[in-house]
């Protein structure tokens with residue numbers, strides 16, 4: 536048995552997405568996003584997000600989506616206020632600072648990898664506004680789901696954006712796993728984003744079945760106008776964009792994105808319930824598809840030997856489910872752990 540629980544990035548590509556690429560693979564089409572598929576994608580995004588003027592920029596990675604979005608939202612002297620564990624701050628090699636001309640990121644605390652409103656308020660109250668010796672907060676960046684599998688509810692997002700707007704900060708949402716957040720909350724894409732005060736969304740697709748295809752979705756005009764140039768200068772206006780657009784269009788059609796995310800979230804729920812029954816301590820209570828657990832080294836060794844792939848971080852392990860994880864695979868992992876707990 537081999538069961539992939541290292542990362543949803545390790546999962547393969549949804550067949551429907553590969554088919555969509557094959558479907559557009561006939562004849563010629565205008566390059567650099569001038570094609571009909573890219574136009575259809577923008578229309579589809581406007582429908583899905585109930586926003587008649589939303590604009591879409593396909594890019595190649597989640598890091599690019601975040602760094603480009605933020606570069607269009609902050610001046611170089613600005614600070615992007617994010618959770619202290621945010622992917623943009625801890626895991627993207629400073630891409631945002633590079634593309635945003637030196638803007639910095641400032642981490643704010645909060646339980647469960649979610650920013651606490653009081654911590655955001657305290658941070659903004661402590662800033663020396665107008666003092667050029669200090670970076671000026673210009674953007675609030677939230678991540679949902681977080682890297683801990685936790686998801687912000689609509690009221691939680693609104694509360695944070697409300698605080699940010701009192702200081703004229705613009706708002707970015709890192710939605711590398713946005714579909715998992717939609718499924719987890721049951722809220723509409725519009726309610727989770729622009730209706731809750733989000734200006735720009737990094738809409739992930741790759742972790743949920745696409746092939747190096749992500750999108751920046753702009754709900755306000757100014758960042759979109761800049762992104763026309765910024766995407767080109769950073770090499771993200773690909774000549775054969777129709778193949779990325781076809782993927783994203785298929786992703787947002789017939790609920791593929793939500794079906795894929797629902798599978799990942801449901802498999803995670805089954806896994807957590809099973810780990811709980813086996814008395815294995817969980818370090819987080821995931822809304823989406825990532826969990827951290829405490830498993831003794833010897834048990835983790837045996838699980839690995841049985842063919843289960845996962846990351847080990849000191850005495851902790853991380854399990855991530857994906858669009859293609861099956862109930863049988865989860866049963867297999869739990870069965871394996873159960874046998875180890877009771878070796879009779």
Ligand SMILES: Cc1ncc(COP(=O)(O)O)c(C=O)c1O
Pocket residue numbers: 595596597598599601622623678680681682709711712741
């Ligand atoms: C929350 C979050 N944002 C952004 C990214 C970046 O995506 P990519 O690896 O495609 O650059 C990741 C990747 O794991 C992520 O977990």
